[in-house]
Amino acid sequence: MTSTDQQPFLSVRDLKVHFSTEDGIVKAVDGLSFDIARGQTLGIVGESGSGKSVTNLTILGLHDPARTRIDGEILLDGQELLTASERTLEKLRGNKMSMIFQDALASLSPYHTIGTQIAEVYRKHTGASKKEARARAIEMLTRVGIPQPDVRVDDYPHQFSGGMRQRAMIAMALVCDPELLIADEPTTALDVTVQAQIMDLLKDLQQEFGTAIIFITHDLGVIADIADDVLVMYGGRCVERGTKKQVLGNPQHPYTLGLLNSMPALDGPVDVPLSPIPGSPPSLLNPPTGCRFHPRCAFAEKVAGGKCSSAQPVLEVIDGRGSACHLETSQRDALFADYAATAGHN
Structure with missing residues (x-):
């Protein structure tokens, strides 16, 4: 998907992810390869169960190794992820690579304020003080368009609207300036107006940070709006890939x-x-x-x-x-x- 003279920032080669269940082996991903360059957006589209989310959870190293067999190669800026230790992956998650989940309400802790949750990620990866981390949380809430960020930083998730919670999730995902952002259907539960605002926000932040984005969705309309390249998945495999213009046109x-x-x-x-x-x-x-x-x-x-x-x-x-x-x-x-x-x- 990238040009031959440009080293891909993320390279996935012949990825296979198989789960052991009581009924047998689930071949969730079965031989997937793709590249993505810095500052580019790859849209991965397909029906539920096609392997989209499994692929990206594997990139982050979030599967149970006792029940999962993973083969292939995943290189992030030249670093192999599948053989990396959990300690190494913990340093990379939230720092060099991060993820926005579909359901912000389920992903945010109801017992901690929005600011505390954003600041915790920042402190873990930078060693910043509580004061510095709080200031950073307010800065990020400002960047994602939360009104009165110095006040809303102390609110809990239930005090935010659906669109505001998703913006807060984006702020948390970007607080350490990750080079790879995985967005797993982040606009599915939002109305079309808020959805458009979130899409514009992601594009603006990508331009600001130069982030590579993997955008997972089943909606080709969303793909048409945000993606540079498109990968179509079906039954755990890639069935088509190309630029947005090629695949959709x-x-x-x-x-x-x-x-x-x-x-x-x-x-x-x-x-x-x-x-x-x-x-x-x-x-x-x-x-x-x-x-x-x-x-x-x-x-x-x-x-x-x-x-x-x-x-x-x-x-x-x-x-x-x-x-x-x-x-x-x-x-x-x-x-x-x-x-x-x-x-x-x-």
Whole structure:
């Protein structure tokens, strides 16, 4: 996803994350690779259970090692994370890399003030005094647009609105100026106005700090607003990747096409019916053979020899662009055009 002459800040190679359960092995992530450069935003999109959040919790080292088998390589600024000690990861978390969670109310302690929680992170990683940490907390609340930050710093989470709590979470995540920020659907529970404000805030702070951002979502509209590059996940694997313009403007995988056609178009006719993807996401305990999307794919029967159900498609990436699909390019373009016309989308 990055240019060949630029060393990626984060590099993930052939990542596999498998969980042991009473019912068997859950292959939550099954061979994922991507890069992200400093100051860039990578949008990871897919349905629930596609492996988005698991991937990023693995980057942070937040899985139970007793129940999790992890293979592959994760390099953060050249430092290997999968073999790093817990002590090393603790120093990196909140300092060099940080995360904004989806549910701010559940992530914040109800027993401590907002300022105390932000200041605690800052003191742990910098050794600052209580006075210095409080001043830093007020500074960060100011930066994320909290009104009267010198007063609100002493409020508890329940005294903040949903949008204000999310801003406080962003302040906490950025208090140590991390170089990598992982945002796990941070706007899902917010109304569209507050959502737009949070997106603008993240972009402004990225410009100020030069932070690399991984933005996890199931909403392609959000991806269109914030991402530079896009990675589409399905069933624990990457099925398509490229720049935002490439993936959203010219999808090459049937799953990506399905996601786009299930969204309403704000600038089109209001009477165009949506085209939801039939069926349900695959079980990661017993995933389908071949292409994991083939049971739901509108084009699987067009591929000769039943290849979609028998052979796993290879993700071939050239200059950051690629998709994992058995359809030939000319065949795909014709089928996708007919599908879009039938569905009523341009």
